[in-house]
Amino acid sequence: MDTIEAFQRLGVALAVGLLIGIERGWQERTVRAGGRTAGIRTFALIGLLGGLTGYLQPYFGTAFAIAVLLLFGAIFTLFKRREAEEEEDYSVTGVVAAILVFVLGTAAVVADPGVAAAAGVVTAGFLAARDRLHGFLRRLTWVELRSALVLLAMTVVALPLLPDRAIDPWGGLNPRSLWLMTVMIAAISYAGYIAVRVAGPDRGILFAGAAGGLASSTALTVAFANFARSAPESGRQLAAGAIIAGTLSLARVLVLSFLLAPSLSLRLAASLVPALLAMLAVVVWTIWRGTERQKAPELNMNNPFELRVVLQFGALLGAITWISKVLADYAGPALLYVVAAISGTMDIDAITLSTARLASGTLSLDTAATAILIAVVVNLLTKVGLAASGAGASAFTARLAGATLLCIGCGLAGYVLLMPLVPAPAPA
Incomplete structure (x- = not known):
């Protein structure tokens, strides 16, 4: 390497040490001068x-x-040992960090x-999160640890x-795809629980809702309905x-x-944007x-991972997926709306992808849009039904049902009033 590159690389090495040194120095800022290794x-x-x-090295x-490395490690460990004996602190973190x-x-x-720079930043982050990580471990229960291990398995x-x-x-039945969805459902349930425990009820719930929307809003609704049943x-x-x-x-x-x-x-967009x-x-x-009227209550959830519920949900998803596949292959385009409605009971991504591909070919845009919107409406109503089965006639179900009806009404208004105004694409 040339001289400029050598200085740049040495600068990165110095910066990594400086970054971790700042974190270590801040953690021990109350120690007297010369009292730390x-x-x-x-x-x-x-x-x-x-x-x-x-x-x-070359x-x-x-x-x-x-x-x-061995000489440095031995000298540093010797000095750290003397410091540990004086302060009765036998943590090995400082030696490992050095x-x-x-x-x-x-x-x-x-x-x-x-x-190397990225690893240095991650190392500094882990060292700085000592108190938060230790606090989390103190609050961690056996049920939570078991849930994480089952999810990993x-x-x-x-x-x-x-x-x-x-x-x-x-x-119609792909075992890996179905099991992947089952795992995702379990992960969303557990992530929602951990988010609530770490970030607090308001921020944790909203964060978990956003994460669930990016993965599976149906699974998130099922998980939150179960939470609402234990914490109405x-x-x-x-x-x-x-x-x-x-x-x-x-x-x-x-x-x-x-x-x-x-x-x-x-x-x-003419229909979905008003609904959004x-x-x-x-x-x-x-x-x-919630901010104006009352303080957010604490969530007392006993079991964040209901394996039986997750497996039942996966089995139901497998049945719906198989039915949709058979109808799509053997019924033809005449029953596209039926297929869309059936698919929407569990998932809207599959019908969206397949219909969008057809819309770029032989299927008319209006028919494709109607099919996808049918799936969306059925999916929204299905989530209300799942919420009612999990949480019953609770505030959770009532608010979700009200928001769903308002969403469908605004979407229908956009479908009737705005969609006819969308210009047809120019012929190729």
């Missing part, structure tokens, strides 16, 4: 030492770099400086073992989260249709009312 200056020098070791060989700074400094010179162990092909003569006093906040998920699911329909058939997305605005208005009103 390493602070901002020492960590910056450690990063530079690692960078110079990497720079000299001249002295790999054994030289290993020897320097060795990591040295290694990252070396990597910035001999490998990719961008990766479903994802890492079971999913790769399933065949990624149809196993029925009609090509939080129905207002949970309903706002479910409405946000539904809003983002409508936005996802617009994005998918625009990517595959821009002309179709214009027709859908209506649901957003309900969310804003709900949040405002």
Whole structure:
């Protein structure tokens, strides 16, 4: 490498040490001068030492770099031991951080400086989050830990073992795809629970609702309905989260249709944009009312991961997917609306993608738009039904049903009044 590149790489090594040194120094800012093994200056020098070791490695060989690392590690550990005996603090984090700074400094010179810089930022973040992580572990229960382990087993162990092909003569049942959806449902339920625990009821619920809308608003609604059953006093906040998920699911329909058939997305926008605005208005009103009238209650959820409910949901999804596939293949375009309605009971992405592809070919834009909107309406109503089955006649179900009816009404008005005004695409 030339001189300029060498200085740049050494600068990255120094910057990594400086960043972690700032974090370490801030954590120990109340310690008397000279009472700590390493602070901002020492960590910056450690990063530079690692960078110079990497720079000299081509001249002295790999054994030289290993020897320097071992010598540095031994000296630092000796001083850290004396500090630990004096303060009765036996944490090994400082030693690991110092060795990591040295290694990252070396990597910035001999490998990719961008990766070394990113690893340095992640390291500083983990070190700075000490109190929050320890607090989270103190609040972690066995049920929560078990749920995380079961979710990981479903994802890492079971999913790769399933065949990624149809196993029925009609090509409607793909075990891996169905299990992937089941895992996603479980992940959304658990993520919503963790978000509430970490961020608090208001922010956690709204954040989980947004995440659910990007993945599966139906699964999010089922999870929040179960939460509302155990904490009915939080129905207002949970309903706002479910409405946000539904809003983002409508936005996802617009994005998918625009990517595959821009002309179709214009027709859908005439109906979906008013529906989106209506649901957003309900969310804003709900949040405002909650802020003005009462403090958000705490959520007391006993089990964040109901495996039986998740498996039942996956089985129902598999049945609907198989029926939709068979009808689409053997009934022909005359029953497209029926297929759309059936598909909408569980998912609107599949019918959106397939119909958008047809709209770019032989299917008329008006027919394609109507089919997708039917799926959207059925999906919205299905989520209300699922909410009622999970939460019963509660505030959660009432608010979700009201927002859904307002959304459908505004969308219908846009379909009747605005869609005829959308110009037809110019002939190719």
